[in-house]
Structures are given as structure tokens and as C-alpha cells.
Amino acid sequence: MKMTFRWYGEGFDPIPLQYIKQIPEMTGIMGVLNQYQAGEVWEEAEIKKLVDQVNAAGLECEVIESVNVHEDIKMGLPSRDQYIENYNKTLENLAKYGIKTVVYNFMPVFDWLRTELAHETEDGSNCLYYDHADVEGMTPRDIVELTAKESGGLTLPGWEPERLERLDEVMALYEEIDHAKMRDNYRYFLEGIIPTAEKVGIKMACHPDDPAWDLFGLPRIYRNRDDMDKIAKLYDSQYNGFCICAGSLGSNPENDVPAIFREFGERGLLNAAHVRNVKYLSEKKFHEAPHPSSTGELDMHAIMEAIYDTSPDIHIRPDHGRMIWGETGRPGYPLYDRALGAVYLGGLWESITKFKNR
Ligand SMILES: [Mn+2]
Numbered sequence: 001m002k003m004t005f006r007w008y009g010e011g012f013d014p015i016p017l018q019y020i021k022q023i024p025e026m027t028g029i030m031g032v033l034n035q036y037q038a039g040e041v042w043e044e045a046e047i048k049k050l051v052d053q054v055n056a057a058g059l060e061c062e063v064i065e066s067v068n069v070h071e072d073i074k075m076g077l078p079s080r081d082q083y084i085e086n087y088n089k090t091l092e093n094l095a096k097y098g099i100k101t102v103v104y105n106f107m108p109v110f111d112w113l114r115t116e117l118a119h120e121t122e123d124g125s126n127c128l129y130y131d132h133a134d135v136e137g138m139t140p141r142d143i144v145e146l147t148a149k150e151s152g153g154l155t156l157p158g159w160e161p162e163r164l165e166r167l168d169e170v171m172a173l174y175e176e177i178d179h180a181k182m183r184d185n186y187r188y189f190l191e192g193i194i195p196t197a198e199k200v201g202i203k204m205a206c207h208p209d210d211p212a213w214d215l216f217g218l219p220r221i222y223r224n225r226d227d228m229d230k231i232a233k234l235y236d237s238q239y240n241g242f243c244i245c246a247g248s249l250g251s252n253p254e255n256d257v258p259a260i261f262r263e264f265g266e267r268g269l270l271n272a273a274h275v276r277n278v279k280y281l282s283e284k285k286f287h288e289a290p291h292p293s294s295t296g297e298l299d300m301h302a303i304m305e306a307i308y309d310t311s312p313d314i315h316i317r318p319d320h321g322r323m324i325w326g327e328t329g330r331p332g333y334p335l336y337d338r339a340l341g342a343v344y345l346g347g348l349w350e351s352i353t354k355f356k357n358r
Contacts (some may be wrong), residue, residue, distance in 0.1 A: 001307065001349055002027045003342055004063060004317045006333060009034050009050065014329045017057035023339045025346045028060030030103065030272075030317055039070035039083045042090040044097075051097045063272060063315045064094055065103035065243070066207075069189065071166070074108055075173050076185040084192035091193065095200035101272050101315060102197075103243040105207040106186050108177075108218040109170055112210035112248070113143065117150035117331035118323065119287055127322040128332050130211055130251070132284030140171055140216050151331055174218055182219040183230060190235035197239040205243035205271035206231065211251035213284070224252065225260050232269055241271035247319055250278045250298050251286055258302035265310025273311075275303055275345055276319035288320050288332075291341035304348040308356070318342045 005020045007013050007029040020026055031050055033042050054061040067090055070083040094102065105111065115138075119129030135143065144164050177185075197204050209220040221227055228242060242264055249255045264270050277296030279289040289296030307316065321337030323329070 001312060002060070002062070002315045003346055004028045004030050004060075004315050005338065005342065006030045006032075006065065006317060006319075007054075008032055008330070008333070010053070013333075015333075015335045017054060017059060019335055021058050023342055026059070026342060028062060028315070029054055030063040030065040030315070031061050032065060038068035039072070039086055041086045042067070042093055044093045047093055047097045047099075062098060063101045063103060064099050065272075067091075067094075067102050067104050069104060069106060071109070071170055073189050074106060074182070074185055075170070075177060076181070076188065077173075080185075080188070081192075084189060087193055088196040091196050091202050092200055095202055099202060101203045101205055103205045103207055103272055105209070106189070106222065107209045108174060108182065108220065109140070109167070110143075110215070110218075113147075113215060115143075115146070117147065121287065121322070125322045125324040125337075127288045128320055129287040130285065131281075132211075135215060140167060152328070171216070177219055179219045179221055182221050183234065186221065186231065187234040190240055194235050194237050194240050198237060203239055203241055203271040205241055207243045207274070208245050208248040210245065210248035211284070211286075212249055212255065213252060224249070224255050225263065228260070228264060232264075232267065238268050238271075241269040243272040243274060244270060245274035245276075245319060246298055246300075246303055247274065247276040247278045247288060253280060253297065257298055258306050261303050261306035262310060265306055270307070270311040270314060272314055273303075273307060273316040274319040275300065275307075275316055276321075276341065288322065290322065290337065291318060291344050300345070301348055301352070304345060305352050308349065308352045316345070318345060 003025050012034040033046055036042055051061045073080040073083050114128045114130045115134040116129040118126040120126045208222045212223040214220050244261055246257050250257045277289040277291050277298050278286050279296045280286050293300045318338045318341030320332035321334045323334050324337050327334045327336050
């Protein structure tokens with residue numbers, strides 16, 4: 001297992017690489033070139049610059065997250081062929097600089113979605129929060145505006161203004177797309193890119209829809225174990241795998257998260273992992289919790305054990321953190337609470353390793 005940390009790049013992320021390096025046992029980052037819009041080719045010079053900069057800080061850059069999938073691909077528009085060609089070119093370019101895994105998602109229109117980005121909790125910290133009742137009283141445009149307002153001037157991944165300019169047009173087009181059609185479009189994308197991923201040696205790792213249910217009538221197709229089984233069968237390859245996000249799937253109490261990690265790990269399809277916790281308040285209402293099991297709903301030890309038993313060589317990272325100790329910054333991506341999460345997960349790993357080898 002390699003412990004990593006999501007980093008948005010200089011000028012986009014307030015956290016210096018050196019601070020990330022100071023977290024014990026941190027091996028590298030899950031990086032991104034935030035300057036590119038979905039559908040654009042990532043140029044070699046820019047990739048090299050990122051990798052060199054990360055390496056100079058004593059960290060590895062073996063995982064990229066996210067190479068965003070253009071909406072036209074998800075909607076199955078004729079322009080998708082050009083965007084798939086561009087995606088392949090990006091994968092080829094990334095492979096030249098040592099990238100081994102690409103995390104992405106196939107969520108329609110929105111990336112992860114919350115109704116509050118700075119929800120105050122009892123101890124005075126704040127965290128990401130979701131209440132489905134609030135979503136039902138909102139339009140898609142309301143939620144875009146709310147997210148932009150609460151993100152403190154930083155563009156959040158999947159919420160780029162350029163991507164959302166076409167919101168009304170895109171929402172209208174999705175009225176014709178059901179889950180089966182969305183899966184067909186996904187199959188077309190996988191048939192277009194997995195041969196390239198195999199050739200250049202990059203494992204693709206799809207991130208779940210978050211929260212793990214449909215929103216605004218949009219067809220979300222990665223919400224649970226059965227959705228994952230269908231995705232795996234769209235294109236049979238170890239390069240068509242998953243980045244299981246414990247907190248995303250864990251938003252729905254019906255998902256047995258440790259069992260999902262174990263099953264897809266055993267099938268050789270767990271290509272990366274986000275390990276974080278969530279606290280249920282009532283049906284479809286939750287806030288994000290600190291990483292330890294006792295503070296939320298998920299058994300983090302069982303999740304780490306499933307990774308240890310099935311996929312011990314993957315990259316993992318702590319996921320969203322709370323704002324604690326007065327920290328401000330990118331909602332969900334603070335330094336302090338994610339560092340606590342990383343060290344906690346590292347402790348579980350040491351314990352599991354020693355217990356199983358004595
Ligand atoms: Mn995640």
C-alpha cells in the first residue's frame with residue numbers, strides 16, 4: 001500500500017508540497033493538472049513539470065486524479081469520438097512520465113454534491129454536509145450557485161464554471177438518457193480507451209457517484225455493488241477497474257462497504273482507494289466524519305483489512321477532511337484533518353500487517 005494525498009497543483013492548492021511531505025509515511029500525491037478542461041489533451045511539458053516538481057519535494061506522482069470525461073461522451077453525442085481520441089492521447093502522455101493509475105468518474109453533470117460545504121459540528125469544526133430534503137427544494141442551477149459561493153473562490157473539481165455554462169442545455173439532453181443508455185455510453189467510452197490503457201500500462205480506476213443515489217432525475221450508474229458488477233462486465237479487463245471511495249458508497253447505509261472492497265479486490269479490480277468515514281443523521285442526510293471508525297458508520301479496520309488481503313500494492317489516500325484548528329481552504333481538502341486520517345490509516349495498516357505475520 002502506498003499512502004498518498006490529493007494535491008491540486010501550485011496556484012490551485014493552498015497546501016505546499018513540503019507540508020504534505022512532512023506527514024509521516026506519506027509517499028506521494030494523487031495529482032491533477034487543474035488548468036485543463038474536460039476533453040483537452042494534457043501536454044507532455046505540463047505533465048513533466050508537475051512530476052518534476054512533486055519529485056523535487058521528495059514525493060512520487062504515480063496517480064492522476066481526475067482526467068475528467070467530457071460531458072458529450074457521457075451523453076453519447078457524435079463529438080465524443082474526438083474527445084475519446086484526446087483522452088487516449090492524454091493517457092499516452094501520462095504514461096511517458098511514470099503515471100500508473102488514473103482515477104476518474106462517470107457522473108452525469110455534477111461531481112460530488114453537498115448542500116453545505118462548511119457545516120458546523122458540535123466541537124466547532126466544520127465539514128461537508130448533505131440533506132436530500134434541501135436538494136429537493138433546489139434547481140440544478142441553485143446548487144451550482146451555492147457550491148460556487150461556499151467554495152471560497154477556489155474552483156472545485158467537477159464544478160468548473162466552463163463545464164457548467166451549458167447546464168440548461170445539458171439537463172434537457174439528459175431527459176432522454178436513462179440508466180441503460182448511460183451504461184451504453186460508458187461501454188462506448190471503455191471500448192475507446194481501455195485498449196490504450198492496456199498498451200501504455202495505466203490502470204483506470206472509476207470513482208463512485210457521490211452521494212450514491214440519483215439526483216435531479218439524472219441517471220447515476222455507480223451507486224452500489226450491482227452497478228459495479230455491471231460496469232466490470234462492460235469491458236473485461238483489469239485495466240477497467242475501480243477507485244472505491246468508502247465515504248461515497250457509504251453515504252447509502254444499504255451498501256456493505258467492506259464487503260464491496262473485498263469482492264472487487266478479489267476480482268482484481270480494486271485499482272485505487274479513498275478511505276474516509278461518514279456519519280448518518282437520518283435517511284439521505286449525513287455529514288462527513290473524522291476518519292476513525294468510532295466517529296462514523298464505517299468499519300475502517302475491515303476496509304483496510306480487505307485492501308491488505310486482496311490488493312496490498314495499491315495507492316490509497318485519506319479523503320475529505322473537516323476544517324479543524326482554525327484552518328481555512330479548499331472545502332473537503334484541508335491539511336490537518338486529512339493528515340490525521342493518513343496517520344490513522346497507516347496505524348491500522350501496521351497493526352494488520354503485524355497481526356497477520358506473527
Ligand atoms: Mn472520494
